[in-house]
Amino acid sequence: MTDLLAPFGEHAGFIAAAYAIAVMVIAGLIVWVRLDGAHQLRQLEDLERRGIRRQAGSADDMEDRRT
Amino acid sequence: MGVFDFANPTRFMNFSARVLPWLWGLAALVLAVGLYMAFFTAPQDYQQGNTVRIMFIHVPAAWLAMFAYALIATSSIGTLVWRHPLADVSARAAAPIGAAFTFLALVTGSLWGKPMWGTWWEWDARLTSVLILFLMYLGLIALWRAFDDPGRGARIVAVLALVGAVNLPIIKFSVDWWNTLHQPASVFRFDGPTIHPTILWPLLVMALGATLLFVALHIAAMRNEVLRRRLRSMQARAARSTIAARAVA
Structure with missing residues (x-):
């Protein structure tokens, strides 16, 4: 998990939390x-x-009867 | 057949049943493309670094939070002027979805604000007016639920919803009227967007995907509300029949 977030730098946790909450x-x-x-x-x-x-x-x- | 012909509950149910699967699929496809662009083609911002990627969900959520309320206000005019049952159905169906997108805009904004501004929350004009929008959604939902018969509550809630619409221009122009931590408008401006196209395009694709998702959710929630009202009238009819049968006996 840490490796997955590594490319997003020091604020990766904030980005992951925002997307996780959006998905939920x-x-x-x-x-x-x-x-x-x-x-x-x-x-x-x-x-x-x-x-x-x-x-x-x-x-x-x-309407049902008409259509 | 004109557009207004669909403003009949049965025609709406027939038409929406055909359109809805395509809308779900299209929303999923556009959101998948938008997410790919957000994470794999959009560069880091020169000031905000990777946190700019929060913008791809925060901004569409904020736009839809306001769009949903504008839809409720427009539907409320339909309720008050034409007393059309689908207008109230539309407003009622949009409220929980609008509240959810407003909540999302507030939370993602907070998660973006902490690393960039150094604070989770600031009582400034933009943030406070969006919080008021969220509370207004909750108020409308609570008021609708307070009436057993939706027809009785429709006009009262419609008046309140229209009064609350005054908050929309306050949210939009709050960043211009008051000093605020929030950045000013950077997409919809008279002199054009100030965002670089490599970040603007993923944002627009995500906004389109989120809008398609909103429309699909709204139509599905409207269908549920139409069914709920049919159910209520059938139950009332069944109860009346039972009482009449007992009276005869």
């Missing part, structure tokens, strides 16, 4: 949107399995 924050955002999306879809499928569907006549529903 971005990975966190990606995981959050993926898990949240999967959670919403699971709950929607669960409701539809119980026979609850989107309201007929809603704006979305009208």
